[in-house]
Amino acid sequence: MISFLQIDLPALLVGTLAALVCALIGNFLVLTRQSMLGDAMGHVVLPGIVIAFVLAGTTATWVMLAGAFAAALFSALLVEFLRRTARIEASAALGSVFTAMFALGVLLLEQSGVARTTFDVHHILYGNVETAIWPAATGFSSLFDATALASLPPQLGRLVFGLAVVALIVVLLFKELRIVSFDPDFARTVGIPPQLIGVVVVSLAALAAVVSLSAVGVILLVAMMVCPPATARMLTDDLKTQVWLSLLFALASGVLGYAAAVLLPLAFGYEISLGAAGTIAVIAGLFQLFAMLFGPKRGLPKTV
């Protein structure tokens, strides 16, 4: 029981919270044909996080956020420069910038000496859900013990903060988000600026990426921004239902995926461990596969 509190509970919470925050904002990326944004975001913020850590010497949330936002902003400006001033086609501009930024991040990681101590590039790629531990837990009473709770892994606090901000803004701007996602022209006629709402969506995606990246790695982030919303989209036409369903699938992927990582090898009698970030993402992909094969909304047309 104590080992569950010390090892499994924090990892389970980290994996599931990251799944929820990414899936929530992912709904609006999928509807506006920006599904690859999560992938690009997960790659471009890496050098920002590394530089911020090297300069400030801490992994405090605001330092990571500042570094990541600086990197995301820099990348966005670079993409715009390549598109507008240099007139490179959009996907080529995006593709060359996000690969170069990630390459820079990988190189900085290896050269600055923070690799393997604070960040490990393989952890950033594979995810490292399992590193979230809570050694201070001594029993169920620890759940109500302020000093024990204070030593919960820091990425948990970051994820709760990120989820709260994203959820608050999505609730407050839900009507605007819906209109802009489905009909940007109509939005303009009723006085909602689509560009501004677009900037809000991208900023929230950046926030979700930052709080998730160091906790669960790039791949779980990309999977969660796309698979649960895509699964939900195969099941309903109503946006509110879609958002709730996507959160449900994210939650189910988090719990089942973590359980699969821990229990599956035991069930087959092997002394091995599976990477939980990987199993959570695979479960999310399987949900999407089933929804695509058997969901009621699976067919064409693609227009809403």
Added chain:
Amino acid sequence: MAMAELHPLLKVLLLQAGYNTIVVMLGAAALGAATGIVGVFALLRRRALVADAVAHATLPGVALGFIAAVALGFSGRNLSFLLAGAALTAVLATLSIQWIANRTRLTEDTAIASVLATFFALGIVLLTVIQTLKTGGQAGLDIYLLGATAGMLREEAILLALFSLLAAAIVALLFKELTLISFDADYARAHGFPVRLLDLAILGLVLVVIVIGLRIVGLVLIVALLITPPAAARFWTDHTGRMTIVSAAIGAFSAYFGAAISAIRPDTPTGAVIVLVAFALLLVSVFFGAARGIVVRAIGARRLRGAS
């Protein structure tokens, strides 16, 4: 960079750093040329992001290849098993993307992103399984993520060079058809060109260069070699043939130079260095490219004003 480091870099660049390094660097250059050539058409036919997903989707294949090789009593690092596995899952990913984009209401970007994430995640799960197998050799699998020149065998480099030549030969043979569908697919279709088949040929070539590029550049960043050199080449010429040659040269130089840096600094991941060299060349081209560079355009605009 300090003088003490500059000298070894020059030595490596001038191919005086020993037989093994020479072989690896020539292999890298061949790969860069092949991606530069194939990338021109992948970019013109807007397959760049599909290529990114396909590259990530090779990871479960590499892992399955390792497991299959070990199960059949071969070394886990047997290159034919790893590449066959990579090709298998890459094809599967390509078909999945097409199926999702064509047969469900989900759009192509969602198809690409979800296939990329799910396949890569499956690869990660399989890698963690392999880590705990008691066979040895699994450390070698790491290089397929971010690429490495260290420990590369002569046979591997020769294989790279052969595949690169093959890719170049196919593009040369189909050059007119590929150019036509890149600029006017409707016209090509109306005149009886097999557009779907030619598209498949491009996708097939993309697949081949990705699989052979895994070893040096790594599956995370290989797509940059398909995107960045052609994007840079467009600033030097408007002629597709010349653009393909310039793109091949930029790709080859990036890979050659990047592999050289990585050879003298083994702690630098080869793929990352190669990608940064290519991006630096893109920025140079953006400003100073002879056909559309910003500087050239500015001078041209001033001349026009002066003449009027």
